[in-house]
Amino acid sequence: MTNDVKIINLRNYLYGNFIDNLRLFTRGGSGGMGYPRLGGEGGKGGDVWVVAHKKMTLKQLKDKYPQKRFVAGEGANSRVNALKGSKGKDCEIPVPVGISVTDENGKIIGELNKEKDRILVAEGGLGGKFFTNFLPLKGQKRIIHLDLKLIADVGLVGFPNAGKSSLLSQISHAKPAIADYAFTTLKPELGKIMYKDFKQILVADLPGLIEGAHVNKGMGHKFLKHIERTTQLLFVVDVSGFQLSSRTQYRTAFETIILLTKELELYNEELQAKPALLAVNKMDLPDAQNKFHQLMNQLQNPKDFLHLFEKNMIPERIMEFEHIIPISAITGEGIDELKNCIRKSLNQENDAYHKKQLLNLQISNTSHREPLFQNALASSRMDTI
Structure with missing residues (x-):
C-alpha cells in the first residue's frame, strides 16, 4: 500500500469520526390562540x-439528532378556565464548549466558552391577543451553523511530520496517532502538561498545516480556525527542514518558519500578535547541531536572508519568539526546559493581562472621581459667596 493510499484511508478513519461544524434547522414554537369573547391571551x-x-x-449531537431539526413547543390556547395560555416548551440543543454560532449569512449570533453558557437562536411566536386580533404568531425560523474552535492554553503550529504528535505525547498524557508519513494528525488532539505543584496547561495538537492553508488547501481552515482560541503558539519545526512529497519543494527550517508565519498572516493577521515559542525538533539526527546554529543565525538576522524568498512568501511582520528551545521528542532532550518555558510564558501573559485590567480599572475610577471632586469644589465656592 502506497503512502498516498495510507493517508487517504487514515483521513477517512480518523477525520470521519471528528466533526467541527454542523448546519441545523431551528424554529421557535407558534403561539397559542387567544379567546376573543373573554379577552384571553394565548401562550407564547x-x-x-x-x-x-x-x-x-x-459527533454525538449529529448521531442523536440525524435530521438536525430543532422545533420548540407551541403555546397553549386560551380557554374559559385558563384565559392566559401557558408558554410552549423550550427546546435546548446540547453542544460542546468552544462553539461559535452563526446564522446563514455568516453573522455571529454568539459564542459558548464555558459550561452552561446558552444562546437564544429562535424565538417563539406571541400568543393571540387583542392587538393581533387574537390570532397567534408563528415562531422564528432560522438556519444556524455550529463551529467548534478548541480552547487551549497552547496551540502547536507546524508542517506535517514536524514531530508535533510525538512532542504532545512527551509533554502530556495524550496518546495521538504517530507514523512516519505526512498528515498523521487528521483531527485535533488535546493533552495536559501536569506539573509537580499540580498546575495544568492544556495543549492542542492541530491538523497539519501546508503551504496554501489560508485558501483552504490541505486541512486549511479546519486547522487555522482552532488557533484563534489558543492563548499562545508553539511553533514546532524539523531542524533538517521539510518536504511534503517528491513533487514539492524542499524547505529549510528557517524557510519553514517564514512560510508558517505567512500562512497565519494571510488567514488572520491578529494571530501574529499572540505570544509564540519555537521548539526546534529532531536534535537527535546527525549534523543537527550545525543546522541549529545556522538557524539561530538566520533568526537573529532574518532580514539578511529574506532576499532568498519570493515577495509573496514574505510576511509583513517576522515572528518574534519569546523562547527558542532545541528538543528531541524521541530522546526527551530539552523537554523539561520546554515545559518550564511554556509555563513561564503563560505566567507572563497572565500577569500582563491582570496589569492591563487593573490599569483600566484605575482609569475608570479616576474618571468617575474627577467630576465628583470638581462638583464638591464648585459647591464649596458657592458656600463662600
Missing part, C-alpha cells in the same frame, strides 16, 4: 436555545 411559543455541555461533542 417555546424558544430554541443552544446550551454548552462539557462532555458533549458535535
Whole structure:
C-alpha cells in the first residue's frame, strides 16, 4: 500500500469520526390562540436555545439528532378556565464548549466558552391577543451553523511530520496517532502538561498545516480556525527542514518558519500578535547541531536572508519568539526546559493581562472621581459667596 493510499484511508478513519461544524434547522414554537369573547391571551411559543455541555461533542449531537431539526413547543390556547395560555416548551440543543454560532449569512449570533453558557437562536411566536386580533404568531425560523474552535492554553503550529504528535505525547498524557508519513494528525488532539505543584496547561495538537492553508488547501481552515482560541503558539519545526512529497519543494527550517508565519498572516493577521515559542525538533539526527546554529543565525538576522524568498512568501511582520528551545521528542532532550518555558510564558501573559485590567480599572475610577471632586469644589465656592 502506497503512502498516498495510507493517508487517504487514515483521513477517512480518523477525520470521519471528528466533526467541527454542523448546519441545523431551528424554529421557535407558534403561539397559542387567544379567546376573543373573554379577552384571553394565548401562550407564547417555546424558544430554541443552544446550551454548552462539557462532555458533549458535535459527533454525538449529529448521531442523536440525524435530521438536525430543532422545533420548540407551541403555546397553549386560551380557554374559559385558563384565559392566559401557558408558554410552549423550550427546546435546548446540547453542544460542546468552544462553539461559535452563526446564522446563514455568516453573522455571529454568539459564542459558548464555558459550561452552561446558552444562546437564544429562535424565538417563539406571541400568543393571540387583542392587538393581533387574537390570532397567534408563528415562531422564528432560522438556519444556524455550529463551529467548534478548541480552547487551549497552547496551540502547536507546524508542517506535517514536524514531530508535533510525538512532542504532545512527551509533554502530556495524550496518546495521538504517530507514523512516519505526512498528515498523521487528521483531527485535533488535546493533552495536559501536569506539573509537580499540580498546575495544568492544556495543549492542542492541530491538523497539519501546508503551504496554501489560508485558501483552504490541505486541512486549511479546519486547522487555522482552532488557533484563534489558543492563548499562545508553539511553533514546532524539523531542524533538517521539510518536504511534503517528491513533487514539492524542499524547505529549510528557517524557510519553514517564514512560510508558517505567512500562512497565519494571510488567514488572520491578529494571530501574529499572540505570544509564540519555537521548539526546534529532531536534535537527535546527525549534523543537527550545525543546522541549529545556522538557524539561530538566520533568526537573529532574518532580514539578511529574506532576499532568498519570493515577495509573496514574505510576511509583513517576522515572528518574534519569546523562547527558542532545541528538543528531541524521541530522546526527551530539552523537554523539561520546554515545559518550564511554556509555563513561564503563560505566567507572563497572565500577569500582563491582570496589569492591563487593573490599569483600566484605575482609569475608570479616576474618571468617575474627577467630576465628583470638581462638583464638591464648585459647591464649596458657592458656600463662600
